[in-house]
Amino acid sequence: MPIPAPNLYPPFNIIRLSHVDFGVRDLAASKAFYVDTLGLQITDEDDSTVYLRAMEERGHHCMVLHKSTEPHVKALSFKVFDESELDKAHDWFKSQGHGVDWVERPYQGRTLATHDHLSMPIEFYFKMERLPPIHQKYALYKGVKPLRIDHFNCFVPNVDEAVGFYNEIGFRVTEYTEDEESKRLWAAWTHRKGGVHDIAFTNGTGPRLHHTAFWVPTPLNIIDLLDLMSTTGYVSNIERGPGRHGISNAFFLYILDPDGHRIEIYCSDYQTVDPDLEAIRWDLKDPQRQTLWGAPAPKSWFEHGSVFDGLDVSESNLGASPIIAP
Numbered sequence: 001m002p003i004p005a006p007n008l009y010p011p012f013n014i015i016r017l018s019h020v021d022f023g024v025r026d027l028a029a030s031k032a033f034y035v036d037t038l039g040l041q042i043t044d045e046d047d048s049t050v051y052l053r054a055m056e057e058r059g060h061h062c063m064v065l066h067k068s069t070e071p072h073v074k075a076l077s078f079k080v081f082d083e084s085e086l087d088k089a090h091d092w093f094k095s096q097g098h099g100v101d102w103v104e105r106p107y108q109g110r111t112l113a114t115h116d117h118l119s120m121p122i123e124f125y126f127k128m129e130r131l132p133p134i135h136q137k138y139a140l141y142k143g144v145k146p147l148r149i150d151h152f153n154c155f156v157p158n159v160d161e162a163v164g165f166y167n168e169i170g171f172r173v174t175e176y177t178e179d180e181e182s183k184r185l186w187a188a189w190t191h192r193k194g195g196v197h198d199i200a201f202t203n204g205t206g207p208r209l210h211h212t213a214f215w216v217p218t219p220l221n222i223i224d225l226l227d228l229m230s231t232t233g234y235v236s237n238i239e240r241g242p243g244r245h246g247i248s249n250a251f252f253l254y255i256l257d258p259d260g261h262r263i264e265i266y267c268s269d270y271q272t273v274d275p276d277l278e279a280i281r282w283d284l285k286d287p288q289r290q291t292l293w294g295a296p297a298p299k300s301w302f303e304h305g306s307v308f309d310g311l312d313v314s315e316s317n318l319g320a321s322p323i324i325a326p
């Protein structure tokens with residue numbers, strides 16, 4: 001199926017992804033991972049919740065960890081351009097028959113909780129408490145020196161349908177993988193902020209969150225993180241990489257947090273703001289698609305993901321298989 005023409009005048013204006021809220025079983029273990037190892041900064045915490053931001057971020061949080069008996073994802077959140085866009089989003093989701101709720105979220109103004117076409121929980125807000133800049137407080141930099149949250153990637157059972165829905169609300173496709181045989185999409189990368197993606201979709205059992213990515217200054221920070229993780233008890237949390245993606249041209253590493261939530265460390269993709277940018281097509285069987293240097297991803301990368309709180313999943317009916325490491 002061809003990718004849809006970009007919707008340059010969507011019903012409301014999302015500017016970027018904003019944050020993720022993870023349920024985690026052991027807050028101390030998660031803090032050791034995200035704060036002491038990756039280098040995210042704590043902006044607030046109590047016995048049940050920790051708020052984190054990365055070094056360039058002025059908003060209060062890009063990640064919320066809440067204590068939970070089982071690991072899950074509570075919601076994926078996006079920032080809109082102003083308060084009126086939030087009302088437009090409310091009216092649009094309601095008109096399409098999606099449930100809409102105004103919910104209270106600490107450090108945020110009005111927050112709209114709704115669902116996408118697969119009932120995946122998504123939230124929108126405009127106002128979040130602003131914090132003083134710390135990007136030049138170099139004494140605070142630790143771990144992989146995370147600068148900002150960059151994107152989400154979700155497993156979905158039908159990538160064509162996901163691209164159709166998110167295209168309606170303004171996410172533009174930058175790159176996509178097609179199954180040569182069925183001509184269906186196997187994966188797609190879509191953006192609002194002018195990078196390769198804010199949210200990507202991968203064929204598989206879903207909806208589940210495949211990973212959340214953080215942008216770091218250079219590939220060397222990724223090498224430093226690998227040295228740190230492999231000598232501080234986290235060697236089995238290293239899943240895939242380091243390497244350079246074919247898709248997005250970014251340098252990458254995939255790691256798993258103590259609850260199995262997958263995090264990508266990511267840098268150096270490219271600018272995509274042109275409204276007439278032509279999406280790049282990849283064949284599912286191209287060995288340079290996943291990794292420019294040819295190394296395939298492990299089986300776990302195509303199977304393991306984080307469930308959304310209380311949300312059932314469906315299997316994909318697209319049987320096409322990518323290249324998987326032996």
Ligand SMILES: [Fe+2]
Pocket residue numbers: 151152153211213264
């Ligand atoms: Fe990614």
